[in-house]
Amino acid sequence: MKFWKYCFSIFLLFGCNEQEKKVDIPSTTIPVVYTSTPFLHFTAKFLGGDLIECIPICKTDPAHCTPSEHTITQMQKANLIVLNGGGYELWSKTKSLPYSTTLITGNAFKKEWLYSKEVSHSHGGEDHVHQSSNPYYWMNIELARKQAYQIMIQLNKVLPENETLFRKNFDSYKDSLDLIEEKWSIFLAENREYPLFCNDEKLGYFCQQFRFSNTEEPILIQSNSASNKYYFKTYEIDFESSYFQMHRDNLNRLKTDLITSNE
Numbered sequence: 001m002k003f004w005k006y007c008f009s010i011f012l013l014f015g016c017n018e019q020e021k022k023v024d025i026p027s028t029t030i031p032v033v034y035t036s037t038p039f040l041h042f043t044a045k046f047l048g049g050d051l052i053e054c055i056p057i058c059k060t061d062p063a064h065c066t067p068s069e070h071t072i073t074q075m076q077k078a079n080l081i082v083l084n085g086g087g088y089e090l091w092s093k094t095k096s097l098p099y100s101t102t103l104i105t106g107n108a109f110k111k112e113w114l115y116s117k118e119v120s121h122s123h124g125g126e127d128h129v130h131q132s133s134n135p136y137y138w139m140n141i142e143l144a145r146k147q148a149y150q151i152m153i154q155l156n157k158v159l160p161e162n163e164t165l166f167r168k169n170f171d172s173y174k175d176s177l178d179l180i181e182e183k184w185s186i187f188l189a190e191n192r193e194y195p196l197f198c199n200d201e202k203l204g205y206f207c208q209q210f211r212f213s214n215t216e217e218p219i220l221i222q223s224n225s226a227s228n229k230y231y232f233k234t235y236e237i238d239f240e241s242s243y244f245q246m247h248r249d250n251l252n253r254l255k256t257d258l259i260t261s262n263e
Contacts, residue, residue: 031079031158036089037062038239039138040082040105043148047169048155051162052079056239057089063135063236066091079158082151086113086135103154105147106137113137114204138243139234140205141181148173180247184210187251194258202234 033048035041036057045054057075058065067075072095075081081097083089085106106113114134137143152170156163188210198207232253235246 032074032077033080033082033155033158034075034078035082037084037138038235038237038241039144039243040084040147040151041239042241042243043144043173044082044151044155046173047148047152047166049165049169051159051165052155057081059239061237063088063090067095072096080154082154084135084137084147086133086137088135103150105150106135108150109137109143109146112143114208116201116204134201134204136202136205136234138205139203140209141177141184141247142209143205144243145174145177148177176244180244180251183251184247187255191258200232202236203232206232 030050031048031052033044033052033054034057035044035054038056041054041056044052048054055078056062057067057071076096076098079101081102083092083102083104085104088106116132116134137147148170152166155166159166198204200207232250233246235241235243
């Protein structure tokens with residue numbers, strides 16, 4: 001009888017201790033960051049590296065998707081939610097997101113937003129014209145830098161002990177953007193004789209940065225493929241590709257098209 005009491009005491013002792021150990025073990029889960037666009041996804045992953053888990057809010061076209069209620073619930077638990085702003089995430093107007101963990105990157109440079117006029121409705125025989133913002137900020141390399149900087153600041157708050165690493169990653173990111181910007185500037189300066197124009201909203205920020213004419217002409221740079229028009233990727237859907245590569249592809253495509261058109 002004493003033997004079984006002894007065994008029972010041993011069981012209680014080790015059983016309780018084991019249970020306490022499970023409670024005391026600190027969580028090893030890395031911070032979760034949700035992103036709304038391929039550009040923001042690429043940028044957050046570049047800056048945060050293996051220190052964060054980066055999850056796209058929508059894996060399809062983010063401008064026309066609506067996250068499921070399950071996704072919204074998971075986002076509300078995340079360490080950081082990174083949005084583009086400017087009306088790009090229409091679903092965000094009807095969903096409740098925590099203010100303290102939601103970053104709307106475009107809000108940092110509202111004075112630099114582009115707007116387009118839209119006739120939305122008519123009353124009493126008169127059209128009411130409203131302005132809508134152009135949300136394709138990432139097509140302007142300067143604004144892409146500013147978005148990346150905002151993400152770095154928030155990552156510093158999530159993991160302050162890694163602030164030096166995040167800054168190092170941002171500097172590397174910035175160096176890559178500087179090089180791409182330089183290549184665009186050189187190429188466009190060397191080819192000023194070609195009539196290159198933009199009338200595509202998705203490329204408005206890019207064309208503004210490099211001072212393309214915003215007008216309709218026979219030769220246009222557009223974001224969709226059409227005859228006699230230079231086709232640009234605008235980096236809207238592919239969450240696995242590189243923002244830097246998007247610019248390199250567009251530059252190479254434009255070079256090829258100009259050479260072909262003059263043969």
